[in-house]
Amino acid sequence: MNIALLGYGRMGKEIEKVALQRGHTIVHKISSDIASYDFTNVDVAIDFSIPSAAFQNITHCIKQQVPVISGTTGWLEKYDEVIALCEAEKGAFIYASNFSLGVNIFFEMNTYLAKMMSQLEDYNVDIEEIHHTKKLDAPSGTAITLAEDIMQHTDYTNWKLDKTEAADEIPIVAKRIPDVPGTHEITYTSSIDTIAIKHEAHNRQGFALGAVVAAEWIQNSVGVYTMKDVLNI
Numbered sequence: 286m287n288i289a290l291l292g293y294g295r296m297g298k299e300i301e302k303v304a305l306q307r308g309h310t311i312v313h314k315i316s317s318d319i320a321s322y323d324f325t326n327v328d329v330a331i332d333f334s335i336p337s338a339a340f341q342n343i344t345h346c347i348k349q350q351v352p353v354i355s356g357t358t359g360w361l362e363k364y365d366e367v368i369a370l371c372e373a374e375k376g377a378f379i380y381a382s383n384f385s386l387g388v389n390i391f392f393e394m395n396t397y398l399a400k401m402m403s404q405l406e407d408y409n410v411d412i413e414e415i416h417h418t419k420k421l422d423a424p425s426g427t428a429i430t431l432a433e434d435i436m437q438h439t440d441y442t443n444w445k446l447d448k449t450e451a452a453d454e455i456p457i458v459a460k461r462i463p464d465v466p467g468t469h470e471i472t473y474t475s476s477i478d479t480i481a482i483k484h485e486a487h488n489r490q491g492f493a494l495g496a497v498v499a500a501e502w503i504q505n506s507v508g509v510y511t512m513k514d515v516l517n518i
């Protein structure tokens with residue numbers, strides 16, 4: 286498979302390693318304006334760039350009929366626009382706030398726990414995420430997905446960065462500590478006890494492997510998919 290890497294930073298380099306190990310070829314390593322690159326021999330593009338570039342990168346690929354995977358966070362106000370374009374152009378697209386298998390299992394655990402906790406009025410939920418100090422966005426895309434999944438199954442209607450007094454808002458605390466690849470913890474607290482679930486990435490390998498597996502999965506497809514489709518969970 287010929288892969289174009291849109292973004293060649295920490296994740297782009299990790300994805301390159303995994304892709305080469307799996308027998309793929311990297312044909313572009315793009316860190317600036319995508320428009321000047323030739324996409325004729327690209328089978329799939331993988332975007333791990335920056336929030337302000339993701340929309341242009343993704344839409345460019347869709348218009349060029351190149352399937353595209355995006356893990357970039359912090360651009361989701363334009364997600365619906367991308368989906369509409371992808372459907373109109375009969376393109377292929379997967380976004381995931383987190384591509385690691387472990388976190389996708391954690392997402393399922395979060396939903397299951399939220400459904401059970403929705404019956405219990407005495408507990409308050411909060412989310413904590415910890416990432417390296419170079420991260421541009423807060424809260425993390427993963428924390429937003431976790432909050433949205435909780436909202437779908439409980440009476441919470443919103444999330445808020447930092448603490449909140451509103452009973453229907455989920456507080457998300459974002460901490461920045463050097464070199465932390467990504468830690469997420471969900472805690473339900475009552476006066477009697479605490480229930481918590483946690484995922485802690487030890488490195489970026491899981492994110493990269495998930496992105497390459499998603500790229501392999503989508504290469505001859507049309508449509509908008511998620512990691513639930515890729516992992517069949």
Ligand SMILES: NC(=O)C1=CN([C@@H]2O[C@H](COP(=O)(O)OP(=O)(O)OC[C@H]3O[C@@H](n4cnc5c(N)ncnc54)[C@H](OP(=O)(O)O)[C@@H]3O)[C@@H](O)[C@H]2O)C=CC1
Binds near residue numbers: 315381
């Ligand atoms: N979904 C997931 O599983 C994961 C998502 N992420 C997300 O992926 C994104 C990238 O993370 P990370 O690799 O750590 O960040 P980095 O800052 O290390 O890499 C981002 C890269 O994008 C480049 N870039 C800047 N402008 C453009 C452009 N117009 N087109 C393409 N590339 C551009 C930057 O180049 P330069 O430095 O020259 O400006 C840099 O090399 C973040 O949004 C992060 O949150 C991260 C890990 C997992």
Ligand SMILES: O=C(O)C1=N[C@H](C(=O)O)C[C@H](O)C1
Binds near residue numbers: 358382416417466
């Ligand atoms: O920026 C990162 O590093 C990460 N970003 C993603 C996010 O915002 O959720 C995923 C992962 O936690 C690492």
